[in-house]
Amino acid sequence: MKIAKPIHFNFQACLDFLNRGYDECLYSVNESVVRRLIRVTSGLVLIEISSDSVNINVSAHRIVSKTDEKEIISYVMDWFDVERDMTEFYALMKKHQQTKDFPIQYQGLRLMGIVDLFEALCWCVIGQQINLTFAHKIKTRLVNKYGESIKVDGQKYHVFPTPHSLLNVNKEDLVAMQFSKQKINYIHNISQAFCNNELNKNDLLKLTKPQQMDKLLAIKGIGPWTANYVSMKSLRDMTCIAYGDTGLSLSLHQVFNTERKPDKNTIDKVFKPFAGWESYLNFYLWKTLS
């Protein structure tokens, strides 16, 4: 399968982001290739994504139908945000002193998404108030125990657990994995919302932004930061700003010379010229930290 690369798309830059030094259990990056197990209607498929000068190339580990192919392509396009025309964003960054080098430094880096909304929400809860190394550690324990997997060439690949599988976990097992009781409850709440069909990505995408926020914030464990983060990474809203995020605060301080912990007003002022591209500016600012 092939996807034509649009302008302002740098596959290697995207891969470097995926491979930025954390132990990631849901995909593996090897130099110029990323492999990941995904779920399509017909079942699980291991896909391998690489790139040449004109295309993104996607292959599957087994025979797939035309319908499967469509779902796989759609997954990759979503994950790598392939369809977005970045021209305007790049022009905006060049126009402003503080960001004028970004188009060269981060050329073609796309806002890498989390296609599965359930995974995105759980990941936020897992990462709440702990360092990312530890967050990856406990996520790996969760995925290894409850996520479906297949073995290809002696290598095991996992998908993120389903809401049903996490709804039925033994809480003591999660304690043993070093989840806090609070995180365990939050993950339970989110699983329940998906199982009761109070929450699913397709329906959420049909709502307006404020309606989406209300739906998300109604669940105990999802606060403003998380609602915003999944809005950016999964629902693909382009106007998200991670207010109060420690990383964003630090990068704003370094790049825009704001105070160490800028208030909402200050942040809005910085983002104002990038209206419509807030999520991308936020993402690139995070990138300046690594």
Add this chain to the structure above:
DNA sequence: AACCAGGTTATGC
């Protein structure tokens, strides 16, 4: 050794 991490909710004034 203390302080903080991709936060959120419960509680107290």
Add this chain to the structure above:
DNA sequence: GCATAACATGGT
């Protein structure tokens, strides 16, 4: 309404 504690543990 706003400040503060509790959560759990590893990294720096």
